[in-house]
Amino acid sequence: xxLKLRAGLEQLSQIxxxxxxxxxxxxxxxxxxxxxxxxxxxxxxxxxxxxYGGPGDIELDLTxxxxxxxxxxxxxxxxxxxxxxxxxxxxxxxxRDNPGGFGVFLMQSVMDNIAHQAxxxxxxxxxxxxxxxxxxx
Amino acid sequence: xxxxxxxxxxxxxxxxxxxxxxxxxxxxxxQSTLEDKAREAxxxxxxYLILDMSGVDYLGSAGMRAIHAVTxxxxxxxxxxxxxxxxxxNPSPAAAKVFKTLGFxxxxxxxxxxxxxxxAL
Numbered sequence: 643x644x645l646k647l648r649a650g651l652e653q654l655s656q657i658x659x660x661x662x663x664x665x666x667x668x669x670x671x672x673x674x675x676x677x678x679x680x681x682x683x684x685x686x687x688x689x690x691x692x693x694y695g696g697p698g699d700i701e702l703d704l705t706x707x708x709x710x711x712x713x714x715x716x717x718x719x720x721x722x723x724x725x726x727x728x729x730x731x732x733x734x735x736x737x738r739d740n741p742g743g744f745g746v747f748l749m750q751s752v753m754d755n756i757a758h759q760a761x762x763x764x765x766x767x768x769x770x771x772x773x774x775x776x777x778x779x
Numbered sequence: 780x781x782x783x784x785x786x787x788x789x790x791x792x793x794x795x796x797x798x799x800x801x802x803x804x805x806x807x808x809x810q811s812t813l814e815d816k817a818r819e820a821x822x823x824x825x826x827y828l829i830l831d832m833s834g835v836d837y838l839g840s841a842g843m844r845a846i847h848a849v850t851x852x853x854x855x856x857x858x859x860x861x862x863x864x865x866x867x868x869n870p871s872p873a874a875a876k877v878f879k880t881l882g883f884x885x886x887x888x889x890x891x892x893x894x895x896x897x898x899a900l
Contacts, residue, residue: 680873
């Protein structure tokens with residue numbers, strides 16, 4: 643199932659909703675919904691904010707492989723590898739004014755595998771969550 | 780239009796406490812709504828804040844950056860007291876998990892009862 647749209651931050655709630663509708667249709671267990679919602683939101687926010695620097699074309703695709711959920715995001719923004727994202731700083735408020743790196747940290751904490759690939763036209767981000775799809779006996 | 784609404788009220792007790800009731804999603808699209816509303820309250824004299832998150836259906840990293848920014852508006856004369864001037868009330872289990880994953884629970888108290896939150900300020 644896939645969604646293609648020109649997305650700005652105003653579309654975040656619509657994209658989160660689509661991700662959960664797709665996950666539901668694919669047989670993902672409800673206990674994984676919060677993690678999927680969070681990972682998709684963080685990834686799309688990064689694409690809009692850091693990739694395009696504003697609204698841009700995004701394709702969101704959810705599929706399954708056995709009991710695993712695979713979430714793919716494609717964009718046409720300049721190549722950006724999450725491996726080069728700024729490190730997470732969890733210092734308390736008062737010790738720094740402008741915290742960063744939270745998004746990638748959260749994505750990594752709720753998904754089992756995250757991989758970035760530069761494509762001819764932009765980026766493809768693949769996030770996998772293991773053992774969350776109901777598989778018929 | 781923002782899909783985050785914020786109602787503001789004040790409890791006058793030993794300390795004047797400003798309660799901000801958040802309804803909707805706290806994400807990159809709405810983080811400035813919270814920051815702006817909190818700045819408005821602080822400019823009007825608010826020193827102690829409670830963020831009532833019972834109505835927040837989504838909290839992401841941008842929302843946490845907003846909470847961080849709100850904390851930094853408080854106690855301008857003593858930065859070490861900033862976290863003590865803010866309490867969070869009734870986050871959903873998903874929001875509480877984000878709070879904990881990013882380590883915010885180590886310096887901002889989370890309460891499930893408003894009287895306890897007020898008493899803790």
